[in-house]
Amino acid sequence: MAHTRRSKLKDVGIKACHPRIKGRDGDCLPSEVLKKVSNTLGAPRNLTLKGGKVLKRWITRRTKCKSERCWVEKTQMDPSEKKMIVTRYFRPTMPDNWEENKTEWLDTLNITNVIQQYEEVYPEFKFFGANPIDFSAPNPYKKDSLEKKECLQDEICKMDLKKLMAQGKTKLGFVYNLDPSDKEGSHWIASFTDIPAHRSYYFDSYGYEAPPQIARFLRSLTLQDPSMKLQYNARRFQYGESECGMYCLYFIIRMLKGDNFRKFCRNPPSDSDMTDLRNWLYSKKN
Known part of the structure; x- marks a missing residue:
């Protein structure tokens, strides 16, 4: 992956090619x-x-x-x-409106479509989706009193680390939005859990503390695994308003590739690096 001299981006694969493809830039097709x-x-x-x-x-x-x-x-x-x-x-299709606005905010599908390809490449990886901050709140769409006990994202609320390990799922990725489910969305944040390493990492590209809902969820993992250590990013990566989703994608990709979390946090790429990265993680129709 070629970048400018000042870029701090690490390799994420061949430009616009599905992450399973190995070879030279531009050579996606066998x-x-x-x-x-x-x-x-x-x-x-x-x-x-x-x-x-x-x-x-x-x-x-x-x-x-x-x-x-x-x-x-x-x-x-x-x-x-x-x-x-x-x-x-190929990578997921780049939205047409990005041609006019190269820093358009990523939506839920933009994030999910990219990370789901990494589930194909890393069978030990499971992505739990890009979810609103109230993912653990009671599901407002359930009318029955028993159904209301289900949280908005029941798969996360009922997550069992031992069962996931038994299924061969040892690396877990999560993306969250700071807005609740009844709003349009604001800022993307992420976490990554490595079950065998007994580590969970929280990442906010602005370097802010984890909101209470996420902090509570991460602490719940330590109840299932008392050896689980929680680590948080306190360094600011992002200075503009548009690249939080791209930073979340880059964070999860680098954790999957085995980067040390503390070293990752000490060497942040720039917002312009993230804008450039769109050309690698998405493919254009023409």
């Missing part, structure tokens, strides 16, 4: 898929057989676009097959 794309675009058979740079140059001229994602979008493939290729080999 040769067999690339040949299928070229066939649907009408490439001469001799070029398709050659493959490589020669074939890619032909596809670029044919489609008038440079990215592999754009090549796939330009084909006349069956829609279901095209969707399968896009889902399997």
